[in-house]
Amino acid sequence: MTFNLITNSIKNKIENIHKAEQKKSLKIKDITLIPEFEKLLTMDDSVVSAMTESMKTEGFKPGHELHIWAYEGKYILVDGHTRRHCAMKAGLTSVPCIIHHFETLEEAKKYAIREQTDRRNLSGEALLQAVANFNFEKGKGNAGEEKGKASEIIGKQLGISSKTVEKARVVLKEATEAQKEAIRKEELSVNQVYNQIRAKSPIEKQNSAEPKLSAKEKAFIDGIRYAISQINSGTELKDLYHQTTECFDYSKMTATLKGIDFTALFSKEVPESQSFESEE
Numbered sequence: 001m002t003f004n005l006i007t008n009s010i011k012n013k014i015e016n017i018h019k020a021e022q023k024k025s026l027k028i029k030d031i032t033l034i035p036e037f038e039k040l041l042t043m044d045d046s047v048v049s050a051m052t053e054s055m056k057t058e059g060f061k062p063g064h065e066l067h068i069w070a071y072e073g074k075y076i077l078v079d080g081h082t083r084r085h086c087a088m089k090a091g092l093t094s095v096p097c098i099i100h101h102f103e104t105l106e107e108a109k110k111y112a113i114r115e116q117t118d119r120r121n122l123s124g125e126a127l128l129q130a131v132a133n134f135n136f137e138k139g140k141g142n143a144g145e146e147k148g149k150a151s152e153i154i155g156k157q158l159g160i161s162s163k164t165v166e167k168a169r170v171v172l173k174e175a176t177e178a179q180k181e182a183i184r185k186e187e188l189s190v191n192q193v194y195n196q197i198r199a200k201s202p203i204e205k206q207n208s209a210e211p212k213l214s215a216k217e218k219a220f221i222d223g224i225r226y227a228i229s230q231i232n233s234g235t236e237l238k239d240l241y242h243q244t245t246e247c248f249d250y251s252k253m254t255a256t257l258k259g260i261d262f263t264a265l266f267s268k269e270v271p272e273s274q275s276f277e278s279e280e
Contacts, residue, residue, distance in 0.1 A: 022099040055090035065096045079115045131168040167194040
């Protein structure tokens, strides 16, 4: 029994050593790229230019190692695509790396997203790219066996609120190309574009605020409006009375109403001579 315990303990220690992170210098040509990591977040041209120049003069700075997944005999690049690209442009052939031993692709992907979002101010284009990489189906956000609302799971992984995740998703689905371009150029934030998408036009707000009326109520209101328009145009009350009781033409009233701007009508100041107040 004691022998078995010692043997198992040794095996566990060996496995932990194999799974532990290791620092190692790798030749760039030996590093494998796969789409799942290569397209997580796009490269910033201004960053590429500055980083390349820095590497030409100072080399690869300590603390900026590439993160590699040792999987089935391959060294798969998980995080550090911009640094690898700049190192190649700067003429380097080898780069310092940290070797990881992830159990699954999703575990490696989660690590990569967390690393990249920790280094960036997660807003604008970076936020949209990060959220776009998650799966919103069946209440899961690429979170293994974790269950719950996808936006909450994803928000926890990215270090942002679930509301921010939800807004980003709306922008991804409903924003116009012009709005997305404005986000890329940092002319608008994701929150501003979200508000634009969700904002109703003045006409929509007016329509949604108006109560639903019956056909009889609408006809009554149209009649009142018609009467106001006729009085405003100079029609005497007795003539208007005859119009609406003896020879009423509904089609004529409808055509007349269409051409009236009631907002402009009531914005005019009423002359003193037309005041309805009785004179003393």
